[in-house]
Amino acid sequence: MTARGCFCCGRKRCPDLAEGEVSMAWRLGAIPNALGRLALACALLLAASAAPARTPLQLGIFPYLPTATLLATYEPLRRHLADRLKQPVEASTAPNYKAFIKRSLAGEYDLLVMGSGLGRYIETEAGYVPLAVSRRDIRVLLLVDARSKLDGIADLRNGRVATLDPFTVAAQLGSMMLRQGGLDAERDVRFSVVTTPFNAAQAVILGEAEAAVVPTFLLTQLGAGMRERLRVLAESPAIPGIAIYARQGVVLPPHPRLTRLLLDFGSHDEAGRRFVQEAQLDGLRPVQANEFRTNDAFLPEIRRQLARQRD
Template sequence: MRIPRMLLILSFASLVQVAKASEPRPFELGVVPYLPTTKLVMAYQPLRGHLENELKRPVVLSTAPDFVTFLERCLRKEYDAIVLGPGLGRFVQIEAGYQPLAVTSRNIKAIIIVERHAPYTRLKDLSGKRVAMLDPMIVLSQLGRETFRQSGMQPDRDYRIRIVKTPSNAAHAVLQGEVEAGVTTANLVPQLAEDMKHRLRVLAESREIPGLMFMLQPTPALRIDQARDILMRFEKTEAGRQFIDAMVMDGLRMPSEREIKSLDVFLPEFRKHFKR
């Protein structure tokens, strides 16, 4: 008896679908867009590979076009794990249930940068000037504005804010003459091209807060303690050490409960933006 060819094709297609259905869903690691996308994806490949080996399932890297879109995706729990700034991390811990695994040993601080040969010697010299910074709700921007306030300066009244999408955009805006100053992160500077470093200088610095935060949306299949062990083992591998050196993280550590709660000061801006 001859089996119709179409029936064979349908049967084969069904087998393929069953095989695909049995494959584990890719684990998605979301990284906040603090670097250009291509550079970000390349930089985090060692961590992606380590997670894939440890979890025994495909791991994909994701980001977003800007901080706000990334945060919206976190609030919808679209990522299995995330890497983001500490203020954002505290917000999604409360609002979406992500839990801290580790923070970088190197803390975060905002720096106000200007062109190397610009005449400014103090923040007051930027009166009436344009300053590039992230969306006002982002912690880096909040730290920058706090630093200006300590010099008696208020946005709109004493300086004009130009919103940019990433910390690296702030540096580029200064070099391209679009603004007189930019607020960015001190951790970005070592990752800039050498010619960019030589064309910029730091005019002022903010206080420090805990570093980049690694977080997990825990599930019965992957608990917090399991994920933390996997992450900490990465730091001890050759690839992990190279990654941490390249990203200027100075290592990984457990944040204290006190450190986490100290970030609550940044929550009002997030809640105002997202009406929560």
């Protein structure tokens, strides 16, 4: 039996059919019965749809906001990555910082979003590569009651300080400020860990703490009545803000291309411009060479906190 040509033109290779269509066209043309051709077409389409889907990339976002708020905020970034990388992307977080660190070190995330302080630890321990960082730097304030007589950091000796999770860069900057002010952060003050910067400021107003460690952006979010009852005792130097990392070894485009993909999203895409504002990133920029090495000062404290929580 001789092989049949294309059912539409009789030629062995039809110029009007794409490569993937030639095989189906020949098979359909080889069946004279219309119902048989329909059955074969359905079978071929089902076989194509049964092909294994690409494994989703895992986007891990550090738990600095309530989970529902966090995932909703970063949904535009997840969609952008899935669209541009032509691969499913799943976003998730962890119940706390310790669990997030553990999952990151275990390589459960292909892409990471986290503060550059904790990110430096993950970078050095697990080989993640920074791709881009927020244009908004991180600074923290030591807030005290507006009516208090506290004049400097040293006056907080034996006082109570409301702060965030010790793994956050805000808490670490706060501890650094206390040390630079002549206090031993472990012995000279009593830390009270709260869940949000607002709770920290509220603790001062309610008399539950003499000072609060909060990011600078909190002041813009407080009502006028609360701001009037607080004053700034000290302000930290700035460090790089929230960064996006890629895990070494995962199948992804080259890192410069990933960086460009992220920068274009934050600058030239309308959904991306809304995202960087809603996420309070103020845009994305490239990471400068060795920029995050300034965060090495936080590594001993991160390791100490991890060791303490293992005990």
